[in-house]
Amino acid sequence: MSPGGYGAAVAPGPDAGLGTKFSEAIKANSRDNQLPSQELSEDGRKLLHALKEAYMDTDFQAEVHRLRASHSADELRFLTTLGPLAAKVQAPVFEQFGLPPGQRGVILMKMGVRLLSMVAPDIKELAGDLREMLCLPREEEDISSTIKKAESEFQALERKIASAPLDVRGPLAEAFLLPYKASPTEIAQAIPGLQKRAKELAKHHMARGRDEIIGEGKLLGFDLAHASEELLQEKVQDLFERYLQKMLSRVITPLDSFTRPAADFSCSWAQELVSHEVIQDLWGSGKHFEDLSDLSGVAILDHTVTAELISRARLELAQLELAGEVTASKDPCNVGACSVWLHLDSTEERQKVPPALRDLCDRLLGLPDALLSQARDESLQAPQLRVHPHIMAATYRPGAEYHCHKDSYSGTDNQRSVTILLYLNDWQPGDGGELRLFAPAKNPAATATALGSSGLLKESATAPDHERFVDLAPLSGRIVMFRSREVWHAVREPRLQRWALTLWVMAD
Numbered sequence: 001m002s003p004g005g006y007g008a009a010v011a012p013g014p015d016a017g018l019g020t021k022f023s024e025a026i027k028a029n030s031r032d033n034q035l036p037s038q039e040l041s042e043d044g045r046k047l048l049h050a051l052k053e054a055y056m057d058t059d060f061q062a063e064v065h066r067l068r069a070s071h072s073a074d075e076l077r078f079l080t081t082l083g084p085l086a087a088k089v090q091a092p093v094f095e096q097f098g099l100p101p102g103q104r105g106v107i108l109m110k111m112g113v114r115l116l117s118m119v120a121p122d123i124k125e126l127a128g129d130l131r132e133m134l135c136l137p138r139e140e141e142d143i144s145s146t147i148k149k150a151e152s153e154f155q156a157l158e159r160k161i162a163s164a165p166l167d168v169r170g171p172l173a174e175a176f177l178l179p180y181k182a183s184p185t186e187i188a189q190a191i192p193g194l195q196k197r198a199k200e201l202a203k204h205h206m207a208r209g210r211d212e213i214i215g216e217g218k219l220l221g222f223d224l225a226h227a228s229e230e231l232l233q234e235k236v237q238d239l240f241e242r243y244l245q246k247m248l249s250r251v252i253t254p255l256d257s258f259t260r261p262a263a264d265f266s267c268s269w270a271q272e273l274v275s276h277e278v279i280q281d282l283w284g285s286g287k288h289f290e291d292l293s294d295l296s297g298v299a300i301l302d303h304t305v306t307a308e309l310i311s312r313a314r315l316e317l318a319q320l321e322l323a324g325e326v327t328a329s330k331d332p333c334n335v336g337a338c339s340v341w342l343h344l345d346s347t348e349e350r351q352k353v354p355p356a357l358r359d360l361c362d363r364l365l366g367l368p369d370a371l372l373s374q375a376r377d378e379s380l381q382a383p384q385l386r387v388h389p390h391i392m393a394a395t396y397r398p399g400a401e402y403h404c405h406k407d408s409y410s411g412t413d414n415q416r417s418v419t420i421l422l423y424l425n426d427w428q429p430g431d432g433g434e435l436r437l438f439a440p441a442k443n444p445a446a447t448a449t450a451l452g453s454s455g456l457l458k459e460s461a462t463a464p465d466h467e468r469f470v471d472l473a474p475l476s477g478r479i480v481m482f483r484s485r486e487v488w489h490a491v492r493e494p495r496l497q498r499w500a501l502t503l504w505v506m507a508d
């Protein structure tokens with residue numbers, strides 16, 4: 001132990017009453033510019049060393065780092081939760097050195113340190129070390145600039161919310177229990193409570209019982225059938241948190257900022273493919289499935305590309321897989337599926353996509369414009385499609401499947417409007433991996449608690465009818481298009497590896 005005995009229990013002793021000494025030194029400095037004494041510097045040094053030792057506690061350090069990581073984007077939240085946590089560790093040290101407890105002690109210490117730094121630069125360094133141990137920048141920002149930063153972040157959020165159309169921000173407001181027409185300020189004020197709201201929603205759903213939560217087309221898959229209550233609560237909460245986050249980013253990310261007009265991707269192959277039947281099946285009165293006449297919004301096209309082009313694309317996909325570029329899905333709803341995103345925005349990005357796949361992607365990217373022009377020719381009301389030129393290549397092996405879901409829940413979580421799939425498999429009966437399309441439930445209120453009918457989206461709640469479905473084989477060259485916000489679907493487990501390309505076409 002060093003001569004000063006820092007860290008030891010020294011009360012009462014030379015270090016007691018630092019609060020009073022700091023106050024007096026601060027007064028003397030502001031009254032007649034008097035600098036603090038060497039003796040006071042020594043006392044301050046001892047205080048900071050004692051705090052350093054206290055902050056080194058491994059549990060405390062772990063907790064501080066956990067807080068920092070979980071509030072990485074929310075400075076204010078981090079600071080307000082850090083305060084009480086640090087206070088616990090500071091309390092015995094403050095008491096030992098005769099500083100007042102809590103926030104008063106912190107302020108006095110900070111003022112004292114600022115004063116002492118004028119005569120002893122090592123004190124400034126020491127204070128910097130301490131701030132680093134609290135995951136704070138070494139130099140303290142003055143409080144008014146922290147407040148200003150928080151205010152301007154709030155105003156930016158408010159502005160973004162205000163520029164979203166009412167039918168986009170209304171559902172977000174309702175998800176936070178505000179009226180549909182709540183003001184952007186009210187919505188912005190509710191956002192910091194996102195985690196709490198997710199917790200409430202999770203509790204509400206948990207109260208309905210496990211059977212309402214776990215199962216085909218429900219919130220969680222069968223793999224969690226035997227999970228503990230705590231784990232289930234955690235998973236459901238996580239699901240709602242992600243869902244609310246998605247809703248928020250949907251509101252604050254204008255569609256135009258990351259998509260391009262469909263016409264930019266026009267291609268003759270697609271124009272030839274999209275017929276009267278296709279457009280009627282997707283958006284009009286066409287019913288593709290005779291025995292499931294209430295399953296609408298689905299169009300199917302077969303033999304759209306040559307087997308040769310598809311086999312080249314499959315080889316390229318196998319190479320991407322070998323190179324480790326095809327990674328596992330993080331979504332608990334499609335366990336085991338793996339995918340790679342093919343980005344086709346810039347010339348640079350396009351060059352990175354292997355040629356056969358690029359050819360297929362360009363064809364798919366031409367479909368939205370073809371759909372729009374056909375709809376125009378038939379004077380059919382169609383959504384204002386926009387293209388985000390990113391295509392997902394996904395593969396399912398035995399053991400992988402995708403539970404019943406919709407690709408967008410009424411457009412509140414993302415802007416997907418039409419899902420376009422192209423299958424790349426030499427499929428034989430018995431190979432599995434079918435795309436299962438469900439008819440809508442006749443009485444939605446009585447059926448599943450899947451996210452779309454969770455109460456978050458009451459105005460457009462639909463549910464799948466698990467008894468009435470059609471299975472589509474993922475045949476080589478088959479294109480399936482469907483309305484992302486309406487069609488409930490699932491991928492059945494395959495017996496052989498199965499590949500598909502997916503383009504999600506966006507609209508507000």
Ligand SMILES: O=C(O)CCC(=O)C(=O)O
Pocket residue numbers: 394402407421434435489490491500502
């Ligand atoms: O690959 C399929 O058939 C459909 C996959 C799917 O539903 C999805 O990725 O959302």
Ligand SMILES: [Fe+2]
Pocket residue numbers: 405406407489
């Ligand atoms: Fe899907």
